[in-house]
Structure formats: structure tokens, C-alpha cells
Amino acid sequence: MNHEQAEGAGEDRPTTARLRQVLDSAERVVIVEASPVEADSADLPRLTVTGAEMGELARLLAIVDGGTGDKCRCDGWPTITVYGTQGEPIARWTLHHQSGLRGLGDCDADLRDGPALTAWLAERGLTRSRWVQEQLAREEAEEERRRTGWVRAAPEGLAQAAADVAPPPGRDYEPWSDGRQHAGDRLAALVRQHHPDSGERIRLLLAWLGVSARRSSGGLKWYDMAVLRQLLAENPGLVLAACVETPLHPAQLDGAAELFSTVEWTKAQGRNLPEPLKSLLVEHIRADGTDAMRFRVNHGYYGAERTV
Numbered sequence: 001m002n003h004e005q006a007e008g009a010g011e012d013r014p015t016t017a018r019l020r021q022v023l024d025s026a027e028r029v030v031i032v033e034a035s036p037v038e039a040d041s042a043d044l045p046r047l048t049v050t051g052a053e054m055g056e057l058a059r060l061l062a063i064v065d066g067g068t069g070d071k072c073r074c075d076g077w078p079t080i081t082v083y084g085t086q087g088e089p090i091a092r093w094t095l096h097h098q099s100g101l102r103g104l105g106d107c108d109a110d111l112r113d114g115p116a117l118t119a120w121l122a123e124r125g126l127t128r129s130r131w132v133q134e135q136l137a138r139e140e141a142e143e144e145r146r147r148t149g150w151v152r153a154a155p156e157g158l159a160q161a162a163a164d165v166a167p168p169p170g171r172d173y174e175p176w177s178d179g180r181q182h183a184g185d186r187l188a189a190l191v192r193q194h195h196p197d198s199g200e201r202i203r204l205l206l207a208w209l210g211v212s213a214r215r216s217s218g219g220l221k222w223y224d225m226a227v228l229r230q231l232l233a234e235n236p237g238l239v240l241a242a243c244v245e246t247p248l249h250p251a252q253l254d255g256a257a258e259l260f261s262t263v264e265w266t267k268a269q270g271r272n273l274p275e276p277l278k279s280l281l282v283e284h285i286r287a288d289g290t291d292a293m294r295f296r297v298n299h300g301y302y303g304a305e306r307t308v
Helices: 003-010 016-024 053-060 114-123 128-152 159-165 179-194 198-213 222-233 236-245 250-259 263-269 277-288 291-298
Strands: 026-032 046-049 079-084 089-096 100-102
Touching (some): 016 026, 026 053, 128 222, 159 222, 179 198, 236 263, 250 277
Antiparallel strands (some): 026 046
């Protein structure tokens, strides 16, 4: 891009001054708790802003000048329609994830204070944004409890390596980096170093995998997969032997239920587990299994032909 093109590309960037200019020429603003394709439905919650509240809304809609340079893929909501003095719509904006604004320029822009806008809307009856934020906060708290629980369950001497695989929010690896893979490889090497006996190592990994096998939703996380990959890298015959040579405790059985139902295991080894492991696993699931474990039994995993 040459200098002239670069200057032209910046001409349509969103700015707070541009937003205020639009609102200064407005007679009213209508905010509807819906995406633009639904916003004209009369039965949807809406708020009409006029008079002195227009200035307050302008303050709350202040953005980081220049925008993000990108656009969110979702439609966005609520929809904010600005009407001129003749009653005509002069602008239509959408909020994205309660933290960004679209429609002011050629890209989205971050709000300077998204939570304040969310609270202001809720005080005036538009509570969906606040509900979504509260729900997200609960989900984030649960994700953090799950992550820290997994790190705490790491075998002795491996807590720091586990924390490197599952760093806290704000310190996570960039999606395109190799950081996670390197951390997972280092963890696997340390597990083998600390537990050279294959049977002991396999049972230890099964117990660690079992920590997440009882989660009701969300599936396996990337850090769970770091443990699962180690089990899948073991000799399958040694894995099966480790499961019957020494009685497995419940957490290890949970981990075994997870391992033996993966695509990687069933594709390579089939679903029919040898006795007495099959009976042991099915009895465990019958007595104290999760719904997901019961579903797998009822659909032929582990080679079981019985309903639990």
C-alpha cells in the first residue's frame, strides 16, 4: 500500500468525534435488543433516548479512535438507530459482545467503557447485555476452576510443568504459536523421567485424565489432550495390562472410560475390550458413571452389550 492509499484507508476509520457529530444532529436514538435483521419487530424490548440523555449516551458510546481494523463475524446486538430532526434514520450501529461498536466507519471499534454502557442500558430496562455478561463471567469462573483443578491434580513434581501447559488467563499462548506443543512435549518428557515404569506411569496418567472425565460439559480441553496424547503414545498392550495387573481406583476407571472411547483408540484397537477389563469398566459406569459414559456403553463402546 502506498502513502496515498494509506491516507485514504484512514479516512473512514471510526472516531469518537465522528460519533458525536452524528448524535449532535440527531433528534432521537432507538436501541433495540436484537440484531439489525430483527430490530424492526415491534414486540422487542427497546429504549428511546432523547433530550439530555443523548449527551449521556454519547459519552457512554465513546470509542478507541481508529478502530480495530477488523469486523466481528456475528450480526451484533443491540441495534442502535439514530434518527434525524425530520424523523429519518441517519445511522445504524450495533454493539458486539458488549465491548465493541460497528457502523461508524470501515471497521469495528472498542468501547472505552463497555461495562458502563451495559449498566446504563440495564437501568433503563434493556437487561439482556447485563445477563450475557453475567453468564460469561460465570462461565469464565468455571473454566478457571477447571483449569486450576487440573493443575492441582498434577503428579508430584510436575505442577510447574502442568501450569506451563495450562497457563492462567492473560498468559495463555497465542493460537498460532508452538508454545502449547512445546509445553506438552516437556510435560511428557518429565512424566517419563519421573515415572519410568510403564504400568505406574499409565495408571498415573489415567487418574489425571479422570479428573476431567466427569465434567458435565465442554469436552476435553487442550491441557486434557496433553495427558490423553501421552496415553495414546504408550504401547496399547501395556495400557491394557496396566488396567488389570493392579485394581484401578475410581478416578483411574474414569480416565480409562475416556481413553477407550476416543476415536484414536477405537480406530486403532477397536471397541471390544478384553475381559475382565470390559466387565470392570462397565460395572463402574453402571454404579457411578456420568451420562456421557452411559451413552457410550449403550452405543457399543468398550464392547459392552448391555444397557446401563
